[in-house]
Amino acid sequence: MRDTVASPTGARVSALGLRALVLAAISVAVMVVDYRQQHLKVVRSALQAAAYPLQLIVQSPFAAWEWARSELATHNTLLTENTRLSREVEQDRLRLQRLEAAEQENVRLRALVQASPRVPDHVLLAEILRLDLDPYRQRVLINRGTNHGVQKGQAVIDADGVFGQVTNVGPFSAEVLLISDAAHATPVQISRNGLRTIADGTGDPRRLTLPYLPRNADVKVDDVLLSSGLGGVFPPGYPVGRVTEVRRDPSQPLAVVSAEPAAALDRDRDVLLVQSEQPVPPPAEPAPSKPPGKRRDSASGASGARQ
């Protein structure tokens, strides 16, 4: 195996070492291109398409188990579930009626002040595949891809709030980076007073941090965080989380604020892909106070998308 060839200079170079060197150099080149820019989008998409059948095979026993469980559910369970669901629907409908009235009023008022109208978002239902992609990152694979109109950078929500954003798309599947990933930053706004800031992921699906709030910022435990719509990835007004802890150390300029994500990041099966009609919504709301994380506001969409 350790055959050697004589190089023109007379030095003896191991053929094995040479091959290793060439392959390593190609790897590095691929890494640099993939990291620097999106030139490999097509390659990536093709690779993802090739990987998809295998990924489906791996998760098929789990899918079959889920299917069997729902098929074999007893009459009684179905009945209770049905009752519970119809009750929920009724409550939701009631709430929706009030919401609709409020929305219409909102549209009228916005027309009065001549702010740009908000276009309703289109949604697409997707299912999360039960696969472990990476224990160190908060990412999931969903069963919708470019064939279903999914785009890179699209926002993903679940029934309770903002879930994440699409980072890679194949023809049949797409990868979603969760808002709890340590590389993800979500532009948020405190619903009580409109204070804008950034919610960073921590790698823990039950915790976000708000690292850019000054010590005297008006933030309290149980404040609701909504997506602010800045950065252009997430449409404004979706719940992101709830503040769980505020610590103000007099010796530190910034407060230590933690929040709990609204979405069930580690328990979901189904998610919604949101396609906002406006790619970059204009900053319509007046900001009551200057956001400390302002510089990162505009970059956060991109930083979240970088993977």
Place this chain on the structure above:
Amino acid sequence: MTLQPRPLLYVSALIALMLSILPLPWHLDWLRPDFLLLVVIWFAIMAPRSGGLLFAWVAGLALDAFHGVLLGEHAFAFVVVAYLVHRFHLRVRMFTIGQQALVVLALLAIYQFLLWWIDGMTHHPLSNWARWLPVLTGALLWLPFTGFMDRYLARG
């Protein structure tokens, strides 16, 4: 030791690839050994002609695509490990199984270090001590794994 390597090579690699994304309960996930790298190492020791560097590179690239990470990351680390194994495969073959496990431990540590290094350069935050656990589990798994492979894949 004669082998019928090609089909076996691909089948084992595919199975290892699938094991790498098999859903596991939360805590086991952190312990998951790098199955595919073990397959690459085994073939590099036992059948270096068919389980060559190119095979290692393709396997690594497949892993990148499968997990949707930076393309070339695992491919690079795989090639480095495969090169080291090839360089010393005749010697490693003569080792006792315990010594082999130690060699594998070192190789896995190098592999994990390379990944950690690349992660750092590409600004992946968050990596804690738990990422070194697969090095240990992988070396431990080497004992049953090589027993199994020797028994069923290597004839003679």
